[in-house]
Amino acid sequence: xxxxxxxxxxxxxxxxxxxxxxxxxxxxxxxxxxxxxxxxxxxxxxxxxxxxxxxxxxxxxxxxxxxxxxxxxxxxxxxxxxxxxxxxxxxxxxxxxxxxxxxxxxxxxxxxxxxxxxxxxxxxxxxxxxxxxxxxxxxxxxxxxxxxxxxxxxxxxxxxxxxxxxxxxxxxxxxxxxxxxxxxxxxxxxxxxxxxxxxxxxxxxxxxxxxxxxxxxxxxxxxxxxxxxxxxxxxxxxxxxxxxxxxxxxxxxxxxxxxxxxxxxxxxxxxxxxxxxxxxxxxxxxxxxxxxxxxxxxxxxxxxxxxxxxxxxxxxxxxxxxxxxxxxxxxxxxxxxxxxxxxxxxxxxxxxxxxxxxxxxxxxxxxxxxxxxxxxxxxxxxxxxxxxxxxxxxxxxxxxxxxxxxxxxxxxxxxxxxxxxxxxxxxxxxxxxxxxxxxxxxxxxxxxxxxxxxxxxxxxxxxxxxxxxxxxxxxxxxxxxxxxxxxxxxxxxxxxxxxxxxxxxxxxxxxxxxxxxxxxxxxxxxxxx
Amino acid sequence: xxxxxxxxxxxxxxxxxxxxxxxxxxxxxxxxxxxxxxxxxxxxxxxxxxxxxxxxxxxxxxxxxxxxxxxxxxxxxxxxxxxxxxxxxxxxxxxxxxxx
Numbered sequence: 001x002x003x004x005x006x007x008x009x010x011x012x013x014x015x016x017x018x019x020x021x022x023x024x025x026x027x028x029x030x031x032x033x034x035x036x037x038x039x040x041x042x043x044x045x046x047x048x049x050x051x052x053x054x055x056x057x058x059x060x061x062x063x064x065x066x067x068x069x070x071x072x073x074x075x076x077x078x079x080x081x082x083x084x085x086x087x088x089x090x091x092x093x094x095x096x097x098x099x100x101x102x103x104x105x106x107x108x109x110x111x112x113x114x115x116x117x118x119x120x121x122x123x124x125x126x127x128x129x130x131x132x133x134x135x136x137x138x139x140x141x142x143x144x145x146x147x148x149x150x151x152x153x154x155x156x157x158x159x160x161x162x163x164x165x166x167x168x169x170x171x172x173x174x175x176x177x178x179x180x181x182x183x184x185x186x187x188x189x190x191x192x193x194x195x196x197x198x199x200x201x202x203x204x205x206x207x208x209x210x211x212x213x214x215x216x217x218x219x220x221x222x223x224x225x226x227x228x229x230x231x232x233x234x235x236x237x238x239x240x241x242x243x244x245x246x247x248x249x250x251x252x253x254x255x256x257x258x259x260x261x262x263x264x265x266x267x268x269x270x271x272x273x274x275x276x277x278x279x280x281x282x283x284x285x286x287x288x289x290x291x292x293x294x295x296x297x298x299x300x301x302x303x304x305x306x307x308x309x310x311x312x313x314x315x316x317x318x319x320x321x322x323x324x325x326x327x328x329x330x331x332x333x334x335x336x337x338x339x340x341x342x343x344x345x346x347x348x349x350x351x352x353x354x355x356x357x358x359x360x361x362x363x364x365x366x367x368x369x370x371x372x373x374x375x376x377x378x379x380x381x382x383x384x385x386x387x388x389x390x391x392x393x394x395x396x397x398x399x400x401x402x403x404x405x406x407x408x409x410x411x412x413x414x415x416x417x418x419x420x421x422x423x424x425x426x427x428x429x430x431x432x433x434x435x436x437x438x439x440x441x442x443x444x445x446x447x448x449x450x451x452x453x454x455x456x457x458x459x460x461x462x463x464x465x466x467x468x469x470x471x472x473x474x475x476x477x478x479x480x481x482x483x484x485x486x487x488x489x490x491x492x493x494x495x496x497x498x499x500x501x502x503x504x505x506x507x508x509x510x511x512x513x514x515x516x517x518x519x520x521x522x523x524x525x526x527x528x529x
Numbered sequence: 530x531x532x533x534x535x536x537x538x539x540x541x542x543x544x545x546x547x548x549x550x551x552x553x554x555x556x557x558x559x560x561x562x563x564x565x566x567x568x569x570x571x572x573x574x575x576x577x578x579x580x581x582x583x584x585x586x587x588x589x590x591x592x593x594x595x596x597x598x599x600x601x602x603x604x605x606x607x608x609x610x611x612x613x614x615x616x617x618x619x620x621x622x623x624x625x626x627x628x629x
Contacts, residue, residue, distance in 0.1 A: 151593065151597070152593055152597065155597045155601070159600055159604050162608060163604055166607075166608055166611055169611045169614075169615075170615070172626055173626055175608070175615045175616075176624035178611075179608055179621065180624075182605055183557075183560060186560075186561070186601060186605065187548075187551055187564060187567070189597075189601070190547070190567035190571070191567070193567075193568055193594055194540075194544055194570060194571040197570075197571040197572075197578070197590075198574065200575060200586065200587055201537070201577075204578075204582040204584065204586075206586055206590065222584045223584070223586070231583070232583075241537075
């Protein structure tokens, strides 16, 4: 529950400085546009990529500093207090900072890799500033504390993403991907907006804590001078309208996280988009969608009150169905693919299903809630490195002109052993082998299901992880065991892409010993929610 | 005063018309118009319930929605333009190079 605490005890700093990780990204995007307006024809990739990488690393460093420094932890527990900004529209707590760390790391990796990938293209400054603007939206989304700011931040993520997917505008695949992404995105944001309007109709407020008060007390609320109070005459909350509204909000969240039933855009968008953008969307954008889901459902729609009042909507059951459906559809579709990039795209849908366990395995508030939510958060952090890394390897393969199918990767391990070793780490970690952090995060999710006795979720998790090992191994087998069937394809070793791939691999491996710390930070963040 | 339930019915009708347009039309531009209808259905709700609840939250949200809808259409028209250049048509059922 959000409480009004004095912003940042470092007395001299005004409250808005708590948003520094977001502001760093926004300023970087504007600086890139400034560079572009001073020299519109610039082809100085080093300058543009350098600004972007430095900007996202600054954002990452600030977020890590705030997490370690105790921003978002109540002063009574040795922290710096939770800054609440703009009348409760934004809140910078540990949950927000945790996801700002994910967004900062993924953005740094993606912009670094783009140095080689977009060097031959025009409009590079626009490319980098769109990436940074989308990242700003993702960081902002993790700090939203109201359905209004959530909608604005969600659109700030979506609009640059549509443009980025269409970046290769003479490539039919890229355009088709952008079209499908845009069409489904526009519909689901309209559904999300309508859902918000119904929640507003039923409760009279948009701020998460105020919505929760309305649902728990059963009385329409209003916000006066930043404090929540019951409306005059105490009119009752209409539970049926609220239920439809919550269902539509789930729809909006499902689109952003590429979960069933709004997952149809994901394989197309990830396959057609430039590979660094695929990695960006499938890691950072998915994480942003999930932080919204975690915050909305954990704080605004208290499940006990919703069930107790004769049932507006039992969203835990809805998420259980979605999680199981998403896991099976994503993984079974991935197993039947012929191209590596599309296989990774469907596996990304499958991973959305794993993270949904975080919401589907909620049984009660307090300890149990924090446990399952933090399992989802930890998986998203590990996934941010291993999945981005895997897509950046695809970018490397596209850079070399290696084909798209599994067979085209035959013998690549002999030509580029370092990159292929990194890819092997990513794939095995994605499958859940203890070579990377993926094993521990899946095990954590598994314990969360065991904790509440959700056997169907646990079974779906295990079956799908086993299945995923099959299709991830196909790539590993092609790279290391199969004989190459042609001449050398690897002519150069691009610095930016290589650095990004290796850095992601190192982070994935380091998360094996570091997972204990990550999960404890995630657990603390979820407890304080 | 018109009861607030009437506005709810009106907005639901507008929303469903928009959804019907999206599901049945092939032209990308008509698709954009249908999305506008769905967003405006939300706006009707916001404005009607803003009056009902006696606070301005809903009206302010409507301003946000209108601005964002305009931005969304701007990006959308851009995508429709590159669609036309690549496929010589704005029919959303033509681009089918990727299928599972």
